[in-house]
Amino acid sequence: MSDWQPSALQQERLAYRRRRTVRSGVIAGVSTLVLVALLVVGIGSTPGWPRVRETFFNVDRGWEALPVVAQGLWLNIRVMLVCAVLIVVLGLTLAILRTLRGPIFFPLRIFAAAYTDVFRGLPLLLVIFLLGFGVPALQLRGLPNQAVIWGGVALVLTYSSYVAEVFRAGIESIHPSQRAAARSLGLSHRQTLRFVVLPQAVRRVLPPLLNDFVSLQKDSGLIAVLGVIDAIRAAQLETAEDFNFTPYVVAGMLFVALTIPLTRLTDWVARRQGWYGGGGGPV
Amino acid sequence: MNPRTAVAVLATIVAVGLSACAPEDEPTGSSTPSGPDACSKEKLALKVPGTFTVGTDKPAYAPWFVDDDPSNGKGYESAVTYAVAEHLGFAASEVKWQTVQFNAAFAPGPKKFDLDVNQISISEDRRKAVDFSSGYYDVRQTVITTAGSKIANAKKVAELADAKLGAQVGTTSYTMLRDQIKPKQTPAVFDTNDLAVQALKNKQIDGIVVDLPTGFYMTAAQLDNGKIVGQLPAGGQAEQFGFVLEKGSPLTPCVSQAVDALKADGTLAKLQQQYLTAEGAPELS
Numbered sequence: 288m289s290d291w292q293p294s295a296l297q298q299e300r301l302a303y304r305r306r307r308t309v310r311s312g313v314i315a316g317v318s319t320l321v322l323v324a325l326l327v328v329g330i331g332s333t334p335g336w337p338r339v340r341e342t343f344f345n346v347d348r349g350w351e352a353l354p355v356v357a358q359g360l361w362l363n364i365r366v367m368l369v370c371a372v373l374i375v376v377l378g379l380t381l382a383i384l385r386t387l388r389g390p391i392f393f394p395l396r397i398f399a400a401a402y403t404d405v406f407r408g409l410p411l412l413l414v415i416f417l418l419g420f421g422v423p424a425l426q427l428r429g430l431p432n433q434a435v436i437w438g439g440v441a442l443v444l445t446y447s448s449y450v451a452e453v454f455r456a457g458i459e460s461i462h463p464s465q466r467a468a469a470r471s472l473g474l475s476h477r478q479t480l481r482f483v484v485l486p487q488a489v490r491r492v493l494p495p496l497l498n499d500f501v502s503l504q505k506d507s508g509l510i511a512v513l514g515v516i517d518a519i520r521a522a523q524l525e526t527a528e529d530f531n532f533t534p535y536v537v538a539g540m541l542f543v544a545l546t547i548p549l550t551r552l553t554d555w556v557a558r559r560q561g562w563y564g565g566g567g568g569p570v
Numbered sequence: 571m572n573p574r575t576a577v578a579v580l581a582t583i584v585a586v587g588l589s590a591c592a593p594e595d596e597p598t599g600s601s602t603p604s605g606p607d608a609c610s611k612e613k614l615a616l617k618v619p620g621t622f623t624v625g626t627d628k629p630a631y632a633p634w635f636v637d638d639d640p641s642n643g644k645g646y647e648s649a650v651t652y653a654v655a656e657h658l659g660f661a662a663s664e665v666k667w668q669t670v671q672f673n674a675a676f677a678p679g680p681k682k683f684d685l686d687v688n689q690i691s692i693s694e695d696r697r698k699a700v701d702f703s704s705g706y707y708d709v710r711q712t713v714i715t716t717a718g719s720k721i722a723n724a725k726k727v728a729e730l731a732d733a734k735l736g737a738q739v740g741t742t743s744y745t746m747l748r749d750q751i752k753p754k755q756t757p758a759v760f761d762t763n764d765l766a767v768q769a770l771k772n773k774q775i776d777g778i779v780v781d782l783p784t785g786f787y788m789t790a791a792q793l794d795n796g797k798i799v800g801q802l803p804a805g806g807q808a809e810q811f812g813f814v815l816e817k818g819s820p821l822t823p824c825v826s827q828a829v830d831a832l833k834a835d836g837t838l839a840k841l842q843q844q845y846l847t848a849e850g851a852p853e854l855s
Contacts, residue, residue, distance in 0.1 A: 335679060338817075342678040342699065420765070423772035432774050434758070514736055514758030514769055524759065527740030529695030530676040 345533045352525045352534035359521030360541050366439055366507040366517075371500060373443045378450030383480070385451070386458050399451070406448035411509060414441040419513040438510025446503050453495045457488030490557070497553045501546050518542070609824035611659035616821075617684050622660045624651055625670030625683035631763070632791070633783045633845045634689060640667045646783070646845040647687045650706050650829075653837055654813075657828040672740060675814050676700050684821055686814040689781065691742040701822040704829040705810025706838060707846075711746045711802045712785040713854070715777035716770060717795040724799050727751055727854050733776035734758065736766045742809055747779040750802050767792045783846035800854035 293301065330336060384392075385399035406414070418437040422430060431437070461484050469479040511520040518541060522534035617623045626647070629638045636644035643652050643662065655665045668683055675686040676699050691709060692702045713730060715721050721733045730751045736758035737744040747757050758775050760766040766778045767788055777799060780788065789796030813829070815822045832838050 338678045420768045420772060423774055424768070426772075432772065434769070434774060511759070512761055512765065514760050514765070514775070516756060516759055520739065520759055523739055524744065526673075528745070529693070530699035531695075532677070 341531075343532050343536055345531060348529075348531050348533040349537045352522065352537050355525060356518050356521045356534055356538045356541065359516050360518035360538070360545075362435070362515060362517045363504065363507045363542075364545070366435065366442070366510065367500075367504045370439050370442045370446070370507070371503060374446045374450050374499075374503070375496075377443060377447035379454050381447060381451035382454035382458060385455055388476075403448040403451050406445050407452070409445065411441065411445045411506060412512065414445055415509055415512060417441070418444075419510065434513030435510060435515050438513050438515070442503065442507060442510070446499060446506075449499050450496065453492050453499065454488065456495075457492035458484055460491055461487050493553060493557045497550065501549065504545060505542060609658060609827060614658065614821060614824060615819075617682060618666070620664060622655045622658070622665045623668060623682070623684045624655075624665060625668045625675060625681075625686040626688050627672050627675075628669045631784070632787050641665070646707070646841055647689070649841045649845065650832070650838065651687050651813075653832050653841070654825060654828040657831060658824060678817075681816040684815070684819075685825055688814070689741075689784075689811050690814050692810050692812040693742075700817050701815040701819050702812035703815065703822060703825040704833070705812045706829050706832075707811040707842070709742070709809040709811060710782045710804065711743055711779055711809075712782045713751075713777050713779055713799040713802065714770075714785045714789050714793075715797055715799055716793055717797050719773075719776050721777050721799055722797055725852075725855065727802065730777070730799075730854075734774075735777050735779060736760060736769055736775040737779045738763050738766060741781075743779040743781060746802055751779075763788070764792075786846070798852075800852040802854055 292298075381399045381402060384395045385403075387395060415438055418441045419434050422437055423432045465483055465487070466479055469483040470476075474482065508517040508519045511517045516524070518538040519535070522538040525534035526532055624640070626635070626640050630640050630645070630648075631638075632645060634645050634647040636642060636648070640648050640651075643649055652662055652665060655662070670683055670686055670688070672688055672690075675681075675683075675688060675690065676696065678699065685703070690696075690702075692705055696702070713721070713724075713735070721730055724730055727750060731754055733753070734755045734757075735747055735751065735753055737747045737760070739759045739761060744757065744759060747753065758766070758769060760769065763778070763780060763784060766775070766780075769775045770778055771793065778785075778788070779802070782801060785798055789798055813825055815825065829838075
């Protein structure tokens with residue numbers, strides 16, 4: 288170790304910077320505390336607060352409702368996972384169909400465009416009712432009758448039209464020079480799509496895909512209208528017992544708890560795949 | 571203004587604003603009307619002076635209402651409401667109906683109705699959130715199905731345990747289904763009874779638990795081959811429908827008094843005879 292020391296001037300600078308950092312930290316902390324305290328006092332002093340607290344934030348009631356609501360959430364999770372896989376497959380297929388070149392593919396392009404137009408436009412609830420009550424009403428042999436299956440089909444149909452458009456946007460955002468370069472290297476159309484266009488496109492649309500996934504997670508509860516019990520419906524059943532809304536808050540917290548890790552995971556995956564590489568890193 | 575001052579000012583405004591713009595809580599009404607004419611029309615604390623504002627959900631179903639129009643005075647709940655209003659001194663033209671979703675009827679905070687009538691069962695747990703008038707109808711729960719289903723000939727509650735049953739969300743029908751029948755399959759829970767009927771028609775469920783008058787309506791009007799399996803045994807405490815009022819409403823004792831008077835003079839029995847007759851529904855053991 289050398290006995291080198293920064294100059295007196297440098298030491299003064301360092302000390303000054305440290306003081307400023309501490310000062311910033313203290314101010315930020317105090318400012319946050321004051322704001323939170325004011326909010327707590329402000330909301331707490333409203334005349335309706337005791338009743339709102341009792342009705343929405345009753346801790347005992349929340350614990351009591353947790354197992355039932357969590358059991359409902361398990362349905363949401365299963366529906367979401369199964370549907371998500373089907374949606375990605377169907378959505379990607381539709382997007383590729385729609386970006387095919389050449390006159391021979393015209394019918395496929397038209398089909399894909401019509402599909403996205405219709406299912407993106409139809410309200411999800413309508414599709415769920417139509418399939419969930421309409422198809423079983425046909426009384427066809429061999430078709431399943433369960434609400435959860437037809438509700439899932441409705442989710443897949445609707446969401447695959449959203450996801451197809453997201454994928455299409457990704458595919459069309461790849462600069463033509465990439466295709467040209469790949470073709471000039473001797474790659475076929477199919478190879479260009481598989482090895483050059485799709486990997487870049489998928490990487491670019493990961494964040495909006497996650498958006499749709501989170502949205503799907505919540506909309507998976509819409510199939511409750513067909514009679515199945517998801518997290519929200521379980522909370523509703525609990526609430527009906529004593530008119531206390533805390534179980535809804537519990538369900539909301541569970542959904543948020545599901546979403547946050549998912550977002551972090553996607554960010555991590557995106558960064559690992561060099562998401563910041565193409566468009567330039569953070570400035 | 572530098573940013574720190576700005577934040578502090580903003581925070582203060584938020585805090586002060588929240589407490590300042592909040593209305594004072596209304597005083598809690600006494601539990602009994604004081605004085606002989608405390609319930610006279612002029613002294614009632616109404617939402618809209620001179621108007622008896624009543625909430626119910628839409629669509630309003632038979633046999634509780636007729637033609638989805640609460641204001642025609644037909645159907646049991648409509649008729650009882652007008653009878654109560656008359657007892658309190660209101661002319662029929664002074665009764666105004668409002669659409670109030672079932673869930674909104676018991677959300678905390680001020681209500682826009684004087685009372686809500688929506689086949690809401692009285693329970694002690696619910697009383698923590700709202701006021702109830704005296705009960706205006708004693709409820710019995712029934713199981714209905716279609717002819718030829720596997721529970722069509724059930725005589726005992728135990729025979730229903732294997733069936734896939736449905737009920738409307740937030741009703742005591744669901745509670746009775748869960749607690750009395752103890753079904754082995756998760757019950758199907760629907761937003762409205764109409765959806766439950768659709769599922770029953772589709773054979774997605776084997777039967778529906780509903781209150782008796784609704785069961786009559788479903789089997790007679792909504793199903794082609796509907797059948798009432800039977801009435802569930804009454805629970806420990808008799809279940810009653812009551813008017814819902816805002817928690818601590820000064821109107822509650824007056825409405826209860828009116829309901830009690832109508833019960834005593836036989837008006838309720840007469841209206842039940844007219845709109846909800848209970849013959850032809852066997853008891854399940």
